[in-house]
Amino acid sequence: MINLNPAIEQKINQFILETQNKFSQDKSATLASYQTEAKTITQETNNLRDELIQKLGGLTFSDPLPSREELDKQIIAHTDQLVETINLLSTGKNSETPLDTLSQETDSLVATITTLFDANANDANLPRLKEKLTAWQTKIKDTLVKFSTTVELQQKNESLIAELKEKLSEYSSVDEDFEKLIKEFKNNFAQLQQASVLFQNLDDLINEIQARDDVIKLNQRIDILLEKTKEQVAGFPQELDREVQGELARLITILGIAQVELMNISKPGDIMQVKSVVDAGEIAIKSLIGKPNIILAQKLRYAARTGLRKTQTGFWTRLAEFRDNLFHSFKIPTKVLIGLVLALPLNWGIMNSLPVKDLLMSLPPIINSSNQNTEGKSNQNTEDKAGNFRLLILILMTGTLGGAVSLLTRLQDFDNPKNQKYDDDLLPFIIGLTKPILGGSFAFFILLILNSNISPLEIRGGTEDNRNGIYLYGLLTMAFVAGFSERLIPDLINQVEKKVTVEASSTGQGLPPTILIAPSSAALALNGIQEFTINPVGNYTITISPPDSGEIDKNTTDAKFTYTAPAQGNAGDTITITATSDSGQTAKATITLTA
Structure with missing residues (x-):
């Protein structure tokens, strides 16, 4: 049994009231036609009774037939009972006398009168009266059966409505007895006006109640899952891996959103979608307990997140769903290529x-x-x-x-x-x-x-x-x-x-001064020698470009070095001399070879 919310209770009461109104209208119309029919057959019964009593006065009675007085009493008593029963049934009430008893008494009375007619066969009018009596016998019995069956069905339907209301209010699942009740209800009320609409409302109501039951069960399932996860995490002897913690946090967040979403949905399709989200979340959490399977958890988390969006509406939700489908439908290399393009x-x-x-x-x-022209500068x-x-x-x-x-x-x-x-x-x-x-x-x-x-x-x-x-x-x-x-x-x-960077020293002088080589350029013949000075004085690394295109002699002083040009070369070749300090500062001088 579940606790129905006021909206569903209101729908149940509205459905029952609508059913009762339609049933009452149909019942009233049926009984009205039966009352008209009852008047007709009552009049026929009374007329036949008077005609029979009048005819009995001219007939001869012999054993074992009853006397005329006794037969008159039987006819009057039985027809009165029949008229009373028919009128009672036409108002929708049951007779205290069983229908089978009335039918047997009618057959017995008609048989007695027929025997009397056969004993007085010399009367030419008796065959016509006998035929009329037989027709009345059939009609009265059929009327009793029809009226009684209708009254019983109406009473059964009234109890069906009450039972259906009780079942709907206590409904938790579609079992065999409930399905049987629904089937019987639809069969008995098929003749009502707009019965198909009524039955559709019933089906929708059942689906809505069942959907609410599913919502409650899913919420309980999420609560149990979160409680178990809390106990398992608290029981770990050591701190979880950061990545596992992140995945658990995301999964718990998704399950929390699913619980909130369950309160806003009622369509069976949306509920089944949330159920799949809970299934994915449960498997993902289990995959992180013990030896974690990060990739499996991430895949299931994505499936849960995108599945949850399918229950939501709005432009931004659809846009986010399109974005997720776009990126997650491609492999990683393809996504890299898309970004590259x-x-x-x-x-x-x-x-x-x-x-x-x-x-x-x-x-x-x-x-x-190279254009040094000043015109059009x-x-x-x-x-x-x-x-x-x-x-x-x-x-x-x-x-x-x-x-x-x-x-x-x-x-x-x-x-x-x-x-x-x-x-x-x-x-x-x-x-x-x-x-x-x-x-x-x-x-x-x-x-x-x-x-x-x-x-x-x-x-x-x-x-x-x-x-x-x-x-x-x-x-x-x-x-x-x-x-x-x-x-x-x-x-x-x-x-x-x-x-x-300033060299680590106690002077704190900031950036080192600029290095200068003098002269900054010179022209030398093959095997020629040129002396250079460096300012400020310090330790330097001297390099030549191209390599092996001459020799450097730093053995003079810290402020000077000499360069000797190569023995071979072409006129116009350029040689670069670079001095690099310990702090990374550089200075260059250029040598141009002459013939």
Whole structure:
């Protein structure tokens, strides 16, 4: 038995009242027609009785027939009883005399009168009267049966209505007895007006009561499940893994939402949907107890969450459901690819946006223009800025391309079962979306440090004719590598940090002073010697680029060193000498070989 809410109780009372009204209308109409029929047959009975009594006066009575006086009394008494019974039945009441008794007495009386008629066969009018008597006998018996059956059925239906009301009020499940009651009710009330509507209302009412019963059982099941989970978690000897704790918290939250949702739904389909949510949640919680199965729990949690949304309405709910179906219907590599495809146009749009464009246009030129003509200087400056901006975009997009290629080469790693924990998150999509953008950012960082005096990297220069091209291609290569390699930039940042960090000392003088090499450039013949001075005095590491293109002698003083040009080389070859301090500061000098 369940406690019905007032709304369902009101529907039950309304259904019973509607049934009683329809039944009363049908009963009144039936009894009204029976009363009319009762008047007719009562009149026929009285007329036949008078005709029989009058006819008996001219007949001869002999043994074993009763006397005329006795037969008159029998006819009068029996017809009076018949009339009384018929009138009583026509008002919907039962007779105290059993129907079988009345039928037997009628047959006995008709048989006696027929025997009397046969003994007086010389009367020419008796055959007609005998035929009339037989017809009356059949009609009166049929009328009694019809009236009595109807009255019994009406009384049965009244008890059916009362029993149905009681069953509906105490209803908890559809058992065999209840189904039998419903079937009998529908059979007995099929003749009512709009019976199909009445029966449909009954079916809907039963479904609603059963649905409420299912809701209560589901709520009790959730309460028991949460209580058991609480006891099991409290009984663990050690703290649960953080990931297990997170999954349990999410599952408990979903079950709590399911309990709230149960109070707002009544459709059997929605209730079955919540039942599937509870089933999934129960299995997921059990999979986390003992040796946890994280992936199974996550899959079931997703199924429970998306299943719960199916019982909710609204635009945002449908949008969230579409989003979940979109992302969870794809494998992780596919989601990474979707993010990657969207990242390229997004990055292009960011770089060409007006604020970013204004910032990039203000940067100094990457490659110095060889055009020294002062005429049309304003137009030339505008063209240089536009060309420089295009180079910047090219470098940034090269870094973006490097990030995209890096993702593509490692795409199979995302299909590793160890990464399945991201299956119900947007993280694979976010990775695919941000990795190329991050590559473009790294490329911009490479551009900044290569065009500063704190760069630990160096792009080898060429001749005057191809120096810009070599530098640009080297810069694009570094931009691609920066976007491709996730380890390069952190290492590079550490190196740059060492160059700009104040050495640990007690002086606290801040940043080290700028290093100067004098002269900053010189022209030497083969095997020529040039002395250089370094300011300030300190310990330096001297390197030559290209390597093995001469010799350095630092044995003079801490403030000076000498350089000896190589024995072989071409006129115009450029050699770069770099001095690096312990703090990472650098200074350069250029040697140009002469014939």
